[in-house]
Amino acid sequence: MGKQLTEMLKGTLEGIVLAILSGRPAYGYEITAWLRGQGFSDIAEGTVYALLVRIEQRGLVDVEKVPSEKGPPRKVYSLNGQGRAYLDEFWRNWGFLAERLEQLREGGR
Numbered sequence: 001m002g003k004q005l006t007e008m009l010k011g012t013l014e015g016i017v018l019a020i021l022s023g024r025p026a027y028g029y030e031i032t033a034w035l036r037g038q039g040f041s042d043i044a045e046g047t048v049y050a051l052l053v054r055i056e057q058r059g060l061v062d063v064e065k066v067p068s069e070k071g072p073p074r075k076v077y078s079l080n081g082q083g084r085a086y087l088d089e090f091w092r093n094w095g096f097l098a099e100r101l102e103q104l105r106e107g108g109r
Contacts, residue, residue, distance in 0.1 A: 006042065015090035017051055018083055021061060025078035028052055052077055060086050 009016075020031055032048045052075075055061050060083035065073040079087065 009040065009043075012094075013047070014051060014055065015087065015094065017048065018055070018060065018079060018087040018090065021077055021079040022084065022087055025064070025076045027066075027074040027076050055083070059083075
């Protein structure tokens with residue numbers, strides 16, 4: 001991933017993670033593995049875990065501790081009502097930005 005893409009991803013990663021969780025509950029490593037599978041190979045687990053802590057503190061997700069076969073219980077995150085509302089706002093903002101960027105690319109029409 002180039003530096004420009006990395007910087008763009010920093011601004012959208014929260015929305016991306018919430019979108020992943022809108023499909024199903026997941027734990028940190030699952031989210032990281034999914035992102036890597038989608039081509040975001042430079043995503044560090046620590047980045048995703050720090051983001052999960054922030055969205056948990058902001059009340060956007062519910063957390064359940066689930067026993068793990070190896071080691072301590074896993075924290076499984078699921079999107080709650082507040083998180084869904086935040087994700088809806090993210091998609092509205094994304095749509096606005098995408099439209100404006102497309103206009104710029106087409107010559108400012």
